[in-house]
Amino acid sequence: MSEFDFDLFVIGAGSGGVRAARMAAAAGMRVAVAEDRYMGGTCVNVGCVPKKLFVYASSYREAFEDAEAYGWKGQVDARFEWPTLRDNNAMEITRLNGIYRNLLGSAGVQVIDGRAKLSGRQQVSVGDTTYSAERVLVATGGWPFVPDIPGSEHAITSNEVFSLEVFPRRILVVGGGYIAVEFAGIFAGLGAETHLSYRRELFLRGFDNDVRRFVRDEVGKKQVKLHFSHEVQSIEKQADGTLKVHGVDGSVLDVDAVLYATGRKPNTHGLGLEKLGVVLHKDGTIGVDDNFRSSVTSIYALGDVTGGPELTPVALAEAMALVKHWQTGKTAEIDYNNIPTAVFSQPNIGTVGLTEEEARQAGIPVVVYKSDFRAMRHSVSGRDERTLMKLIVDGSNDKVMGAHMVGPDAGEIIQGIAVAMKAGATKSVFDQTIGIHPTAAEEFVTMRTPVAD
Numbered sequence: 001m002s003e004f005d006f007d008l009f010v011i012g013a014g015s016g017g018v019r020a021a022r023m024a025a026a027a028g029m030r031v032a033v034a035e036d037r038y039m040g041g042t043c044v045n046v047g048c049v050p051k052k053l054f055v056y057a058s059s060y061r062e063a064f065e066d067a068e069a070y071g072w073k074g075q076v077d078a079r080f081e082w083p084t085l086r087d088n089n090a091m092e093i094t095r096l097n098g099i100y101r102n103l104l105g106s107a108g109v110q111v112i113d114g115r116a117k118l119s120g121r122q123q124v125s126v127g128d129t130t131y132s133a134e135r136v137l138v139a140t141g142g143w144p145f146v147p148d149i150p151g152s153e154h155a156i157t158s159n160e161v162f163s164l165e166v167f168p169r170r171i172l173v174v175g176g177g178y179i180a181v182e183f184a185g186i187f188a189g190l191g192a193e194t195h196l197s198y199r200r201e202l203f204l205r206g207f208d209n210d211v212r213r214f215v216r217d218e219v220g221k222k223q224v225k226l227h228f229s230h231e232v233q234s235i236e237k238q239a240d241g242t243l244k245v246h247g248v249d250g251s252v253l254d255v256d257a258v259l260y261a262t263g264r265k266p267n268t269h270g271l272g273l274e275k276l277g278v279v280l281h282k283d284g285t286i287g288v289d290d291n292f293r294s295s296v297t298s299i300y301a302l303g304d305v306t307g308g309p310e311l312t313p314v315a316l317a318e319a320m321a322l323v324k325h326w327q328t329g330k331t332a333e334i335d336y337n338n339i340p341t342a343v344f345s346q347p348n349i350g351t352v353g354l355t356e357e358e359a360r361q362a363g364i365p366v367v368v369y370k371s372d373f374r375a376m377r378h379s380v381s382g383r384d385e386r387t388l389m390k391l392i393v394d395g396s397n398d399k400v401m402g403a404h405m406v407g408p409d410a411g412e413i414i415q416g417i418a419v420a421m422k423a424g425a426t427k428s429v430f431d432q433t434i435g436i437h438p439t440a441a442e443e444f445v446t447m448r449t450p451v452a453d
């Protein structure tokens, strides 16, 4: 009989924690997981899932408008009801919470509701109870970061945005990353006067520059008012509850809500990590080795709290790699190259591999293929929306090093391209592949003429 209550104690039932707990239990380990907020973590409750549902909701306005040209009359005056979306979303999330709890239960994982902290190198306390475990896995994710400016207490974050009492008729979104661009699209689509403030000259840093410029133009067409090189100095609440936002440049914006999407900080506060000697990076994320082990041998960590790519599939892959490592004793196998990702902006961004700038910086003799076109749907609807596709090819060996798309369903399309790139596909393999007609995706296998240098 083991001297420990559990073989594994997981702190946090989010994407990574749930997957690790279930896999470890399936491998025969005695597992507990503590969760103090919501089953399924950020992705299920205040992230990927509700975000995507809200993106769907916001896409109907244009669909109604476009339908006219296809013979459907009477939809343009449709009225949007925020409480219906908000409450149906909440119901769906509650359903998913139940599914996650059941999945853990049926895998034989003991679920402990409450805030956990490490009280020893192999001890976890939840409330008044202390459990011992051979291994502890910290999968506590992150929390929105809001810069400390006067009036920041009036701002909301992605944690609150899905459950607002009243729909904001005018909203300012602050930030230039995934969340800011996604929510600017959501609120514009739902009919709010939408502003986006970004402190530098162009948002979506790290994405291919053509993609960034293209998204700027497309998002601009969708009535999002872009304020680049703009910094919020303070937020002032008015007697009527509205907000006056003062810019460093002296500008003033009157809105009903300010949504901060300025990055996330790891949830390490109050866990007792430092006291036990767990080494944290400067930004508070937990330092781990290739096997997700922290500087204390019994304590492991994965997912957002370790500061890698903050994506659900990455947390899931890490969880599976870690449990496999425990089972086999072999080094955890995980490939962080060519992780595909999508921004659910409108239109979507889908991207995998190197940007043109990264490829050039790496000294690769770059050959670029690019296509910019109006999707077939809009030849009849007349909507001025364009699609961009771009391939980055290594001229020395013909390998496709990067694929980027801005357009409807870009995430769906790029997933398949990511498989091809993982298999080492060359441009000539793309060329030999027969397209599916008529689709936008076929453009990826029909681009023949490189962009002139």
Ligand SMILES: Cc1cc2nc3c(=O)[nH]c(=O)nc-3n(C[C@H](O)[C@H](O)[C@H](O)COP(=O)(O)OP(=O)(O)OC[C@H]3O[C@@H](n4cnc5c(N)ncnc54)[C@H](O)[C@@H]3O)c2cc1C
Binding pocket: 011, 012, 013, 014, 015, 016, 017, 034, 035, 036, 037, 038, 039, 040, 041, 042, 043, 044, 046, 047, 048, 049, 051, 114, 115, 116, 117, 139, 140, 141, 142, 158, 179, 267, 271, 302, 303, 304, 305, 309, 310, 311, 312, 313, 315
């Ligand atoms: C608005 C938004 C949209 C997103 N959209 C996408 C997307 O479209 N695609 C994508 O791939 N990723 C998306 N992400 C990122 C994704 O949600 C995260 O990368 C993912 O959830 C990380 O999983 P995790 O297991 O590391 O942490 P989390 O899912 O954050 O789980 C951590 C869990 O630990 C719990 N916890 C924390 N401290 C304690 C404690 N002391 N005791 C007990 N429990 C604790 C928390 O309550 C939480 O449930 C989005 C994120 C946000 C905020």
Ligand SMILES: NC(=O)c1ccc[n+]([C@@H]2O[C@H](COP(=O)([O-])OP(=O)(O)OC[C@H]3O[C@@H](n4cnc5c(N)ncnc54)[C@H](O)[C@@H]3O)[C@@H](O)[C@H]2O)c1
Binding pocket: 147, 174, 175, 176, 177, 178, 179, 180, 182, 199, 204, 205, 261, 262, 263, 264, 309, 310, 311, 341, 342, 343, 344
């Ligand atoms: N579709 C998806 O897969 C998806 C969607 C949402 C979030 N996520 C994940 O969640 C993470 C967090 O999202 P995010 O958008 O909050 O972060 P982000 O890191 O993508 O973007 C943060 C933005 O805030 C800006 N910023 C930072 N500090 C600031 C300050 N003091 N003042 C003004 N601006 C400031 C940054 O310049 C940047 O543009 C992302 O990195 C991503 O990995 C993924």
